Amino acid sequence: MPQQTRDGQDSVQAAPDETTRLAGGPSAAPPPATGTHGQSARHGQPPAPAAAAPAGEVDDTEFDDTRPVSREWLKTTPETAPENAPRTAPEQPAAEEWTTQELPGSDAAPAAPEHPTADETTVLPAAVGSDDDDTPEPPTGEDDDVTGGDDGGPRRPWWRRPAVLAPAAAVVVLGGAYGVDLLLSSGDIPRHTVVAGVEIGGLSPADAARTLEKELGPQVSADHTVVAGEFSTTLTPATAGITLDVDATVDASDDQPLNPWTRLTSFFGDRTVEPVLRTDETALDAQLDAIAAQVDVAPVEASIALDGTTPSLVAPADGATLDRKAATEAITGALASGADPADPIRLPIEVAHPHVAADEAQRVLDETVTPALAAPVTLVSDDGATSVEIPADAIAASLTFTPQDDGELAVALDPAKLQAALGEQLGEFGAPAKDATFEVHGDSVAVVPSVDGTGVDPAALAEQMMGVLTTPAPRTVTAQLGPVPAAFTTEQAQSLGIVEKVSSFTTNFQMTPSATNIRVIAEKVDGALVKPGETFSLNDFTGPRGTAQGYVPANVIEGGQLTKAVGGGISQFATTMYNAVFFAGLEDIHHKTHSFYISRYPAGREATVFDGVIDLVWKNDSDTGIYVQTRWASGGSITVTFWGTRHYDIESVSSDRRNVTDPSVQDKVDDGTCIPQSGAQGFDITVTRIWKDLDTGAEIRRESKNTHYIPEAIIHCIPAPADPAAPAGTTPPPGTTPGGRRPGGRRTT
Numbered sequence: 063m064p065q066q067t068r069d070g071q072d073s074v075q076a077a078p079d080e081t082t083r084l085a086g087g088p089s090a091a092p093p094p095a096t097g098t099h100g101q102s103a104r105h106g107q108p109p110a111p112a113a114a115a116p117a118g119e120v121d122d123t124e125f126d127d128t129r130p131v132s133r134e135w136l137k138t139t140p141e142t143a144p145e146n147a148p149r150t151a152p153e154q155p156a157a158e159e160w161t162t163q164e165l166p167g168s169d170a171a172p173a174a175p176e177h178p179t180a181d182e183t184t185v186l187p188a189a190v191g192s193d194d195d196d197t198p199e200p201p202t203g204e205d206d207d208v209t210g211g212d213d214g215g216p217r218r219p220w221w222r223r224p225a226v227l228a229p230a231a232a233v234v235v236l237g238g239a240y241g242v243d244l245l246l247s248s249g250d251i252p253r254h255t256v257v258a259g260v261e262i263g264g265l266s267p268a269d270a271a272r273t274l275e276k277e278l279g280p281q282v283s284a285d286h287t288v289v290a291g292e293f294s295t296t297l298t299p300a301t302a303g304i305t306l307d308v309d310a311t312v313d314a315s316d317d318q319p320l321n322p323w324t325r326l327t328s329f330f331g332d333r334t335v336e337p338v339l340r341t342d343e344t345a346l347d348a349q350l351d352a353i354a355a356q357v358d359v360a361p362v363e364a365s366i367a368l369d370g371t372t373p374s375l376v377a378p379a380d381g382a383t384l385d386r387k388a389a390t391e392a393i394t395g396a397l398a399s400g401a402d403p404a405d406p407i408r409l410p411i412e413v414a415h416p417h418v419a420a421d422e423a424q425r426v427l428d429e430t431v432t433p434a435l436a437a438p439v440t441l442v443s444d445d446g447a448t449s450v451e452i453p454a455d456a457i458a459a460s461l462t463f464t465p466q467d468d469g470e471l472a473v474a475l476d477p478a479k480l481q482a483a484l485g486e487q488l489g490e491f492g493a494p495a496k497d498a499t500f501e502v503h504g505d506s507v508a509v510v511p512s513v514d515g516t517g518v519d520p521a522a523l524a525e526q527m528m529g530v531l532t533t534p535a536p537r538t539v540t541a542q543l544g545p546v547p548a549a550f551t552t553e554q555a556q557s558l559g560i561v562e563k564v565s566s567f568t569t570n571f572q573m574t575p576s577a578t579n580i581r582v583i584a585e586k587v588d589g590a591l592v593k594p595g596e597t598f599s600l601n602d603f604t605g606p607r608g609t610a611q612g613y614v615p616a617n618v619i620e621g622g623q624l625t626k627a628v629g630g631g632i633s634q635f636a637t638t639m640y641n642a643v644f645f646a647g648l649e650d651i652h653h654k655t656h657s658f659y660i661s662r663y664p665a666g667r668e669a670t671v672f673d674g675v676i677d678l679v680w681k682n683d684s685d686t687g688i689y690v691q692t693r694w695a696s697g698g699s700i701t702v703t704f705w706g707t708r709h710y711d712i713e714s715v716s717s718d719r720r721n722v723t724d725p726s727v728q729d730k731v732d733d734g735t736c737i738p739q740s741g742a743q744g745f746d747i748t749v750t751r752i753w754k755d756l757d758t759g760a761e762i763r764r765e766s767k768n769t770h771y772i773p774e775a776i777i778h779c780i781p782a783p784a785d786p787a788a789p790a791g792t793t794p795p796p797g798t799t800p801g802g803r804r805p806g807g808r809r810t811t
Contacts, residue, residue: 253333258336303346364376370455438451439452495512497512507560512550514545565704653669659771730778736779751765
């Protein structure tokens with residue numbers, strides 16, 4: 063339609079004409095005019111100007127008076143004409159009578175669109191043969207949403223088309239189903255949820271927890287066989303610190319999926335959730351350590367073995383090691399999957415390859431070891447006045463072979479081994495160092511200061527010797543003297559807090575062969591220093607106790623009877639030391655009482671030892687050192703005194719003897735080994751050690767020990783009986799008759 067511009071000019075819009083027109087009767091609008099090429103003037107061609115009517119004549123040109131019809135009108139029922147209205151047949155105008163009038167007011171036609179737009183004007187023909195002659199007049203107004211259909215009739219609104227309504231309906235239905243499904247399953251475990259083969263889908267969290275406890279819990283806690291190479295053992299998950307965390311597993315399972323596709327697919331398949339395991343890494347590592355101890359085999363590095371001064375080649379070999387990380391994953395993975403306990407869990411093993419190859423070891427043997435052991439090395443002083451020969455066996459004892467990561471076999475001399483092999487020979491150069499020690503004067507103790515010395519540094523000597531070992535004989539190195547610090551300095555001694563007597567105990571004995579053994583061991587232990595936290599073993603400290611060390615045969619108890627053995631009587635010293643430990647308040651690690659009671663010892667507070675079999679072991683559990691002093695008296699006594707710092711006042715309380723039993727009497731034929739015993743009763747006794755505060759006397763703690771003594775048998779050693787059958791030709795003793803009567807005598811009773 064023409065539109066009025068601001069300057070009064072009319073302009074024609076080139077937009078598509080979507081107006082619906084009604085045709086019928088004389089007033090119907092003619093069809094649009096066509097241009098020279100058969101196109102509408104509206105579609106790319108300017109309209110031809112209308113011929114002006116001559117003056118004084120009436121212009122009978124028919125104008126297009128169609129009116130736009132709105133969709134609202136199309137939806138209403140047309141008005142009905144009166145029944146008596148005359149019916150006239152509509153006239154169809156001739157095609158050539160149709161014209162398009164150009165409205166004045168525009169100097170130039172609007173530019174044609176780049177692409178012709180189809181005329182979307184729909185002309186509705188008048189109904190022919192209808193009961194109503196007059197076509198209802200449509201209401202005015204426009205509705206741009208109504209468009210013509212392909213058949214010329216009115217189209218539905220876009221939102222009512224099937225192509226739109228069908229998907230929309232599907233979305234609505236599916237959305238409703240999704241909402242209903244989400245609402246109904248809210249608070250429960252999602253459907254078809256499976257944990258290690260256990261179905262918990264659709265259950266409440268509480269029911270799911272009970273189901274997991276009942277069905278999955280026993281599977282996880284059951285013993286499993288683990289196999290690593292050729293080694294197999296039983297793994298108890300609880301011992302390994304692996305348990306099922308039911309609450310965490312339920313938490314990991316109860317989240318409802320919000321993805322519509324996931325919810326849809328859950329109708330047709332399982333939703334798998336891994337169970338959550340609680341793992342104690344310390345306990346699991348301990349189990350893996352035990353397995354690795356049986357599985358791990360260190361690779362054998364190619365090296366050199368020495369038998370005295372004879373070298374030989376050691377061939378390399380692969381080792382094996384447990385892959386701990388993969389083993390942990392294998393164990394936890396099997397338990398998390400609910401694996402059958404009857405199925406073994408296989409732990410991976412890695413091959414450990416040696417670093418040093420055989421050819422490298424052969425090179426070391428040929429180039430270093432063989433020439434090193436071919437001759438001794440002479441150590442001489444600067445002035446040449448002192449010389450010591452280091453023999454080949456000392457060199458061999460000091461050689462070390464260390465594999466390197468780069469495949470090299472490193473050769474060196476161990477300074478400590480070299481010093482031990484040479485013994486006192488190095489002492490010929492310079493003056494040896496003296497360690498600090500302690501000295502007792504009456505009831506006091508003092509530190510004897512240390513003294514640094516001068517001598518050959520074993521580390522420097524080892525380095526010197528390595529430079530000449532591959533050279534031919536004669537080989538000589540010059541001793542390099544330097545300061546040799548004391549191993550135990552004055553400062554170290556003073557820091558131990560050894561300032562007073564802590565405890566002391568004395569026992570008495572007879573001057574028998576056992577007295578010699580008591581003296582020998584007392585001299586060995588005198589001056590022992592036990593630092594804080596250290597443990598003292600009497601057997602380890604003294605070493606072997608044989609005739610070579612000065613011990614002699616003496617009485618010992620064996621099988622409840624006295625007999626003789628080398629080192630007998632040392633239990634007297636052990637008992638004395640045990641009581642010093644007792645009253646010092648130190649920790650008793652191990653001691654053993656005699657099988658029967660010996661009256662010279664306090665009942666229940668005594669100890670026996672036997673070389674390599676029975677030991678006395680105690681620990682200095684205080685924060686100060688203990689210096690041990692022993693005193694053997696020829697009159698028959700041994701005293702053991704501990705010096706340090708007192709921390710407690712110790713009291714000993716003994717119970718009454720109970721379960722007393724009398725000894726048996728035995729007559730034992732004396733074959734030269736019989737030792738008579740006077741016997742003693744057996745009984746039980748309890749000894750309690752009480753720790754008290756030094757200042758207040760308040761009890762800190764107490765410890766009780768029960769001792770059971772068997773009776774000591776009374777043994778009579780009797781001579782062996784004479785042979786009843788006298789040899790032939792034996793003359794009866796004088797003054798007897800064959801009947802044993804004196805001549806002229808009488809029988810008496």
